[in-house]
Amino acid sequence: MFSFSERLKKLPPYLFVELDRLKAEAKARGVDVIDLGVGDPDLPTPAHIVKAAEEAVRKPENHHYPSSVGMLAFREAAAHWFEKRFGVKLNPETEVVTLIGSKEGIAHFPLAFVNPGDVVLVPTPAYPVYHIGTLFAGGETFYLPLRPENDFLPDLESIPKDVLSRAKIIWLNYPNNPTAAVATKDFFARVVSFARENKLIVAHDAAYTELYFDDYRPPSILEVEGAREVAIEFHSLSKTYCMTGWRIGFAVGNETLIAGLAKVKNNVDSGAFQAVQEAGIAALSGDQSCVEEFRKIFRERRDVVVEGLKSLGFELDPPRATFYVWARVPEGYSSAAFAAKLLQEAGIVVTPGHGFGEPGEGFFRVALTVDKNRLKEALARIAALKF
Numbered sequence: 023m024f025s026f027s028e029r030l031k032k033l034p035p036y037l038f039v040e041l042d043r044l045k046a047e048a049k050a051r052g053v054d055v056i057d058l059g060v061g062d063p064d065l066p067t068p069a070h071i072v073k074a075a076e077e078a079v080r081k082p083e084n085h086h087y088p089s090s091v092g093m094l095a096f097r098e099a100a101a102h103w104f105e106k107r108f109g110v111k112l113n114p115e116t117e118v119v120t121l122i123g124s125k126e127g128i129a130h131f132p133l134a135f136v137n138p139g140d141v142v143l144v145p146t147p148a149y150p151v152y153h154i155g156t157l158f159a160g161g162e163t164f165y166l167p168l169r170p171e172n173d174f175l176p177d178l179e180s181i182p183k184d185v186l187s188r189a190k191i192i193w194l195n196y197p198n199n200p201t202a203a204v205a206t207k208d209f210f211a212r213v214v215s216f217a218r219e220n221k222l223i224v225a226h227d228a229a230y231t232e233l234y235f236d237d238y239r240p241p242s243i244l245e246v247e248g249a250r251e252v253a254i255e256f257h258s259l260s261k262t263y264c265m266t267g268w269r270i271g272f273a274v275g276n277e278t279l280i281a282g283l284a285k286v287k288n289n290v291d292s293g294a295f296q297a298v299q300e301a302g303i304a305a306l307s308g309d310q311s312c313v314e315e316f317r318k319i320f321r322e323r324r325d326v327v328v329e330g331l332k333s334l335g336f337e338l339d340p341p342r343a344t345f346y347v348w349a350r351v352p353e354g355y356s357s358a359a360f361a362a363k364l365l366q367e368a369g370i371v372v373t374p375g376h377g378f379g380e381p382g383e384g385f386f387r388v389a390l391t392v393d394k395n396r397l398k399e400a401l402a403r404i405a406a407l408k409f
């Protein structure tokens with residue numbers, strides 16, 4: 023009797039149907055499946071953050087509708103954290119908005135600035151929400167392939183003039199999911215000047231800036247001169263503080279861009295539960311040694327996987343940030359065939375690269391979201407396979 027809207031019908035097909043079926047089948051056979059597919063940290067939220075939430079839940083003043091832009095105290099904590107981390111001062115009243123997880127903001131943002139027929143420049147392979155938000159706003163996605171020969175950065179020069187003249191937003195995501203690539207401040211500066219020349223909004227998804235390794239520190243695009251005129255940046259507490267289930271993040275940047283997003287939020291949701299925002303304040307303003315500890319854990323896991331895969335002859339660049347390893351499948355395999363083989367013959371789930379977009383074909387993604395010993399077990403199982 024009812025049929026889905028055209029926008030739902032246009033959603034990209036779910037590419038992991040077959041993999042999910044194989045996973046369920048393996049589990050039903052009693053296989054001890056090692057799931058390296060999900061981008062959700064296995065570690066619990068630090069105790070001091072949970073405690074702040076427990077106390078905040080009990081306060082009657084938190085039991086009412088919050089402000090849709092977020093508590094000023096949360097936005098101040100975010101601005102303070104941002105200045106300490108990136109050296110950029112923000113006005114918490116006009117340049118910060120609280121989000122119900124950064125995905126919420128990323129999905130809603132195009133509704134504020136994209137008209138039907140406008141083009142949005144979206145990297146591929148990528149997190150699917152940039153395209154889906156565009157689709158929901160009635161925009162057209164023009165894909166910018168991220169290729170290894172360009173260090174997984176988009177080639178701005180390759181965008182046709184007629185596309186560029188209709189383009190409203192360019193999406194970026196560094197440190198990158200799924201490729202684990204990073205971008206320099208120089209690259210961000212090039213994008214900012216390109217955006218200013220072409221009257222484009224730069225929307226940067228910065229979900230992984232705190233999951234860095236060794237002496238590398240991912241920059242914010244707002245560190246670049248002139249970025250405040252064209253850029254909005256999406257931050258998340260999900261990966262940094264192992265808080266994926268809490269749904270808390272924030273966007274920072276250009277006042278008009280923040281105001282547009284706030285206007286959408288004001289008319290769609292009524293903001294994040296204040297107790298969750300109080301937990302967020304505890305996370306952003308509290309002792310950061312928990313983040314240091316998470317980085318240490320992910321670095322050890324990265325080393326196990328990078329060294330293990332390399333010793334088995336896999337081709338990959340060791341990631342400098344994120345909790346993913348992006349590696350080439352062995353010769354003679356497609357991403358799908360390789361992922362199916364790992365699952366059927368070794369009980370290991372990895373994400374086939376083409377699932378994030380066609381240029382991801384030939385790669386697979388390993389999420390470092392199980393402990394070191396399970397990763398070692400996974401590598402031992404892979405070592406026993408023949409390719």
Ligand SMILES: *Cc1c(COP(=O)(O)O)cnc(C)c1O
Binds near residue numbers: 122229261
């Ligand atoms: C995990 C992730 C997010 C969003 O996380 P939230 O939990 O919604 O804050 C955004 N972008 C990328 C690339 C991610 O991997």
